[in-house]
Amino acid sequence: MVLFKLINTLRNKNCVFKGAVIIWCLNIHLISTHTEKFPTALTIKEDEFNKEKVYDTHKTQDSGELEVFYPTNEWQTLKPGQAVPAGLHVRLNLQTGQREAKLGEEEGVKYWTHKQRPKMNKQSVLFTTKKLIQALKKFKGGTDDPLKIISGQAEESQSSPFYPVDNLKRDMKMINFLVETDVQIMRKLLSQFNSTSSTVDQRVTALLELEYLVHQVDNAQNLLSMGGMKLVIDALNSTDVRLQESAAFVLGSAASSNPLVQDQALEGGALQKLFTLLAASHPVSVKKKALFALACLLHHVPFAQSHFVKIGGVQVLGELFQEQGADNLRVRIITMLYDMITEKELILQTGIDAVPNSSHQEYLQQYNEVSLQPILAEQGWCSLVPELLGSPEHDGREKALRTLLAMMPHCQTQYQQNPTLITSLSTLQKEYRKHFLTEETLGEKDGYFGEILALLDSLIMKTH
Ligand SMILES: *[C@@H]1O[C@H](CO)[C@@H](O)[C@H](O)[C@H]1NC(C)=O
Ligand SMILES: *[C@@H]1O[C@H](CO)[C@@H](O)[C@H](O)[C@H]1NC(C)=O
Ligand SMILES: *[C@@H]1O[C@H](CO)[C@@H](O)[C@H](O)[C@H]1NC(C)=O
Numbered sequence: 162m163v164l165f166k167l168i169n170t171l172r173n174k175n176c177v178f179k180g181a182v183i184i185w186c187l188n189i190h191l192i193s194t195h196t197e198k199f200p201t202a203l204t205i206k207e208d209e210f211n212k213e214k215v216y217d218t219h220k221t222q223d224s225g226e227l228e229v230f231y232p233t234n235e236w237q238t239l240k241p242g243q244a245v246p247a248g249l250h251v252r253l254n255l256q257t258g259q260r261e262a263k264l265g266e267e268e269g270v271k272y273w274t275h276k277q278r279p280k281m282n283k284q285s286v287l288f289t290t291k292k293l294i295q296a297l298k299k300f301k302g303g304t305d306d307p308l309k310i311i312s313g314q315a316e317e318s319q320s321s322p323f324y325p326v327d328n329l330k331r332d333m334k335m336i337n338f339l340v341e342t343d344v345q346i347m348r349k350l351l352s353q354f355n356s357t358s359s360t361v362d363q364r365v366t367a368l369l370e371l372e373y374l375v376h377q378v379d380n381a382q383n384l385l386s387m388g389g390m391k392l393v394i395d396a397l398n399s400t401d402v403r404l405q406e407s408a409a410f411v412l413g414s415a416a417s418s419n420p421l422v423q424d425q426a427l428e429g430g431a432l433q434k435l436f437t438l439l440a441a442s443h444p445v446s447v448k449k450k451a452l453f454a455l456a457c458l459l460h461h462v463p464f465a466q467s468h469f470v471k472i473g474g475v476q477v478l479g480e481l482f483q484e485q486g487a488d489n490l491r492v493r494i495i496t497m498l499y500d501m502i503t504e505k506e507l508i509l510q511t512g513i514d515a516v517p518n519s520s521h522q523e524y525l526q527q528y529n530e531v532s533l534q535p536i537l538a539e540q541g542w543c544s545l546v547p548e549l550l551g552s553p554e555h556d557g558r559e560k561a562l563r564t565l566l567a568m569m570p571h572c573q574t575q576y577q578q579n580p581t582l583i584t585s586l587s588t589l590q591k592e593y594r595k596h597f598l599t600e601e602t603l604g605e606k607d608g609y610f611g612e613i614l615a616l617l618d619s620l621i622m623k624t625h
Contacts, residue, residue, distance in 0.1 A: 236261040343380055347371065351389050354396075361401050368396070368407035375415040381422050384415055390425050397434040405438060406447045413454035423458055427465050431458060433472075440477050445487060452481075452490060456497045463508075463527035466501060475536050482545055492557040495549055498537065499564040505531055534571045543572035547582040550589065555613070558589065562616040569623055576624045583624060590617045 239260040353359055354367035371389070375381040384390055393415075396408035412431060416422045431454070438451035459466050481487055482494050505528045537543075546568065549561035565576070576582055596610035605611075 232262055232264045234264055236263050343374060343377075344383055347374055347380065347383055347387060347389070350374075351387055351392065355392055361404065364396075365403045365407050368393070368404070368411050372407065372411045372414050375411060376417075378419055381415040381419050384411075385422060385425050390415075390422070390429060394426065394429045394431050394434065397431065397438065402444055402447055405443065406450045409435065409438065409447070409450035409454040413450065413457040416454065416457040418457075418460070420461075423460075423462055423465075426458055427462070432465065432469065436472070436474070436477055439481055445490065448481065448487070448490060449493070452493055452497065456493075456500070459501065461504065463505070463524070463531050466531045466533075467527070470531065470533060470536055475533070475540055475542075479540050479542065479545065491549055492552065492554070492560055495546060495557075495560050495564050498533065498542075499560060499567060501531070501533055502564075502567045505533070534568055537568060538571035538575075543568065543575040544579060544582075547576075547579065547585065550582075550585045555609070559613055559616070562613065562620060565620055566616060569620075573623065576620075586617060586621050586624065590614070590621060593617060 239262055350367040350370050354364050354371075359367070371384070371393075375384055384393070393408050393411050396404045397412070399405055399408070412426060412435075416426055435451045435455045435458070439448055439455070443451075455469075459469055478494050478498070482491055484490075508528050509525060546561055546564050549557055549564075552558050552561065565572070569576075593610055593614040597608070597614045600608040600610045
């Protein structure tokens, strides 16, 4: 346990300084020029960055000055410090350096239309915890209008409508009420899930509601303290595929960047059960969620990554990669492997600059013990990864190219002797040179296609 604590401290630290670089178990889309205004934009689901507690409450004035973000289907620029509800797609516009957000297409929409949460509508405002505390402090000190402080408008006091203290008290009560409600709802959902008199439908519904709630770090930890983790892990080997799928979904969302949850889930034997889901003849929908949960459990836990490799994880993923009908899992598998390779490299690189510290050393040592590339090479991935170059999506090809490069030290000879690979690389080079020229004509410097072309050039140079 002591070791786990040390690891957690380090892991948290690493999370912070690596910031937005790590996008492991979030959805990543690179957007092509054809459909979007900003071709070099990285889109992720706003989970990792949305650690602050966000509460909704009724809008009590019409000033429109609060830092509220109203998502639509269009990309909108986020102001610094603006509260963003979970489930939105957020991207970094690499041209302006600003973050932008919109409603998600698939899972994102669910968070907004989920039946427990229709409170969140245009009449709602979002407060972050930090701002509330700030406001309360100033309020106690008797200065300024608290809501204006919340909205960061305290300095511009002209034309500010007076905000009655009673209203503030009412809001605070409501916020406390909402905090309690999350815990209460979770209790209710867990007992609905755990009850022998619940139908499978009711149990699945309970899991999906929980999945929504555990995106918030505190709620994920509530799940642990309420004994829910054990129930969720047990459901992974339930006989009903819908329960398996939803349980894996809850597990992944709760574990996402949450070291406490990761440790408890690993100690509770989740890894082995996810393996079973990935290996046996389960529906693709189950495997998709199991893969998601696996990536979230392993992210930043080198100790678990070594274990994963030792118990045959690479082989399980290899079989999955080659399975009929698992095409849409392939990009996810490669992304997960690539992220694991680069996570280690990043940590080891930044580790060199860090102050020597024995527990830090131990963490680095654990990363040193994760040896993924040799095993990937040994198990045929030097020829599996190139298969993804045939993907119709830019994103899939890009992932394949990056992974091919990352595996170069172990695969170079095999690449050089693979005529299919050599041919597809030069075909793609021609194609992306054209895209790149178009991009340049449009005045786009350092664009997405330029990046892909650079990957291709580098690969072609090393395979000749
Ligand atoms: C689930 O039900 C079992 C048996 O009824 C009980 O022992 C256990 O405490 C329950 N777990 C939770 C988290 O409610
Ligand atoms: C799931 O596995 C646990 C042990 O890991 C076992 O106790 C339980 O009965 C299994 N559940 C089902 C439905 O097979
Ligand atoms: C080592 O690093 C950890 C985490 O960053 C920190 O808590 C601890 O105080 C450090 N120890 C020393 C001796 O600097």
